[in-house]
Amino acid sequence: MKIFTAAQIREADAFTIAHEPVSSTDLMARAAGKCADWLLDRFAPVHPFFIFCGKGNNGGDGLVIAHRLLEEGYQVTACLLEYGNKASEDYIYYYRRLQQQYAGRIREIADVTGFPELPASAVIVDAIFGTGLNKPIEGWLAGIIHKINDQHGRHTIVAIDMPSGLMADASCRNTPVIQAHYTLSFEFHKLAFLLPENAALVGEVQILPIGLSPDYITHTPVRYHLADKEMMHTIYMPRPAFAHKGTFGHALLVAGSYGKMGAAVLSAKACLRAGVGLLTCHIPRCGYDIMQISEPAAMSVADEVHEHSAHFHEQADARYKTIGIGPGLGTATATARSFEKLLTCYKRPMVIDADALNILSVYPSLLYQVPAGSILTPHPKEFERLFGPSANDFERMELLSKQAVRLQLYILLKGRYTAIACPDGAVYFNATGNPGMATGGSGDVLTGILTGLLAQDYAPKAAVLLGAWLHGYAGDLAAAKLSQEAMTAGDIISHLGAAFLECFY
């Protein structure tokens, strides 16, 4: 799914009105009608509704919703905020309709003192501002936002299109924004919904299709995308019947150090479950028995050094389709030297995670030696160590995309919505996964999966998109069976099979 900017969403609306048999008032009726359907479905008539309307088209949506709920016999107060702006044409149209039929249900509010007393179990609908917000909310309107937010613990707050005060494409940190329990948004996700800084504002997001022009959607280029199941179906490659283990590549995993062999074992198991043909693990001498006993399907090569690996560059030859490096590796000087040598002799795309990323942040010039098309998998702290801090999440996304272009790498920034930046600057968000995966070892599993997919000849972009999707999907299956609390990283691995089956068989 494409993620459009606020300006593009306005363009999509205008294009739809110009090219499809629908007027702007009808499009508003359609959009707001979807919201009303959702509200009617979710809340019984015992809930009194307070619908706060601004004077633009978001407020127009609010008026349509108010009318529909009144028609259905709900108790509704339409709270119209009179802040002086000229009302939009569609707002005026639906205002007149409401005024004619339900004048008694309209309440005009011109300052904070006009904020209504809310009875128990009220539902607040926020239709104050949508994508048209062009500066932070100030003055008494800000006071209304605070008053609504004060109700967060007592009443349900449903935002229409966007929580008012939020901008689709810019940071609104420390400005007044509605804290919604639900956001009912039209047709597309907005970038703002996917960034951690807005997590407490958007609540649960529902995307309601309103029939915007497919022509516009298909032909308009965007930087940001949300990965979806259809995308995975175009990526996934079924295994040919006459395949043999050579078909699926030989991967080298460089991982583990004294006390951190678990990371290496988790990565190795995940790599095998992702379908690699052959796997060799380069591990420190102390990890030899551990790996051999934990995962009989993997071959092991022990380093000369006991507690960490320092000679893996000697291994890195053309036998290996790809290399996954980093989980539990440690950052000993000898390990860093071996990594530097490996980067001078191995030229295929590889997967670089954890301590291998930490080595790159200590020796940043090595970043230029990383083979083009490789996949870096930092969590936010590792990302900051590599590329520096950002003032807010929008700037971090800019930086992510810019660095992927500059270095010609795939950079996967982990999080609730993992963001995957490509060498052409495009960024794909992955929505699978859950907080049960916020536990040590989950990232090691991802490294194994990505390495396994690269070894099987998935192109790096295909591997990183499919790998992130499957990792989260398996995590969701594990959480459904075991709970988010009780699941461990190993459970992500043991549900990978079910994830493949559910997604592709």
Ligand SMILES: NC(=O)C1=CN([C@@H]2O[C@H](COP(=O)(O)OP(=O)(O)OC[C@H]3O[C@@H](n4cnc5c(N)ncnc54)[C@H](O)[C@@H]3O)[C@@H](O)[C@H]2O)[C@@H](O)CC1
């Ligand atoms: N035909 C369409 O264009 C459709 C639009 N829809 C709705 O329309 C919304 C966008 O409507 P608009 O473009 O009218 O924008 P909004 O309704 O978000 O508000 C824009 C109005 O608020 C004013 N404004 C902006 N920032 C302000 C601030 N900080 N303080 C005070 N006033 C401020 C603007 O000058 C303008 O008058 C969408 O979010 C969606 O809810 C939907 O009905 C779908 C169809």
Ligand SMILES: Nc1ncnc2c1ncn2[C@@H]1O[C@H](COP(=O)(O)OP(=O)(O)O)[C@@H](O)[C@H]1O
């Ligand atoms: N709340 C969450 N929602 C979705 N995915 C999550 C969540 N928390 C963590 N994850 C995923 O779990 C993995 C954690 O990786 P990482 O922080 O590197 O863990 P570790 O280093 O302990 O292995 C990432 O892929 C991340 O996207």
Ligand SMILES: [K+]
């Ligand atoms: K809103």
